Amino acid sequence: MDYIPGPHQRLFKIFEEIRRFVGERMNVHKVSLDPNCPRDFIDAFLIKIQEEQKNSDSVFTEESLVGSTINLFVAGTETSSTTLYFGLLVLLKFPEIQGNNTHVLSKWRTQGMFVVCLEGSSFNHDSKSYLGT
Numbered sequence: 001m002d003y004i005p006g007p008h009q010r011l012f013k014i015f016e017e018i019r020r021f022v023g024e025r026m027n028v029h030k031v032s033l034d035p036n037c038p039r040d041f042i043d044a045f046l047i048k049i050q051e052e053q054k055n056s057d058s059v060f061t062e063e064s065l066v067g068s069t070i071n072l073f074v075a076g077t078e079t080s081s082t083t084l085y086f087g088l089l090v091l092l093k094f095p096e097i098q099g100n101n102t103h104v105l106s107k108w109r110t111q112g113m114f115v116v117c118l119e120g121s122s123f124n125h126d127s128k129s130y131l132g133t
């Protein structure tokens with residue numbers, strides 16, 4: 001692959017930049033960490049590292065914190081974008097879904113939910129269907 005030109009040549013450099021960025025975020029979290037009040041995943045992980053400080057076999061290390069945080073982004077990005085992609089594709093392929101349910105969509109939006117309701121459409125005659133919350 002070293003000899004084939006293309007965007008993959010920048011992959012490792014970009015990955016290193018992401019790793020450095022997450023490392024920086026971890027350090028920012030460390031400075032303001034309150035073990036009694038974890039704010040997010042990084043805080044919870046840092047607390048776990050502290051708890052397991054004496055265990056030399058612990059998997060909770062700063063390196064695995066950075067790796068796990070990146071994993072969450074990588075795992076979530078393609079899956080969520082593909083789901084949105086296919087959701088929009090279904091709406092394009094079955095435009096009657098949008099037209100038939102304008103009223104129901106508005107109703108559910110006011111409850112703070114992102115809902116695609118297929119009720120009454122040819123796609124689903126039985127009941128409401130939801131995509132996301």
Ligand code: HEM
Pocket residue numbers: 071072073075076077079080083
């Ligand atoms: C519609 C969106 C998503 C779909 C369809 C989806 C699908 C999946 C599937 C099928 C697996 C199991 C893979 C396997 O075991 O072979 C998985 C695992 C995982 N997903 Fe998602 N995912 C979605 C969104 C997300 C998001 C938003 C995140 C992170 C914020 C995420 C994080 C993960 C992680 C960390 C795993 C590995 C879990 C483990 O093995 O312990 N996923 N996902």
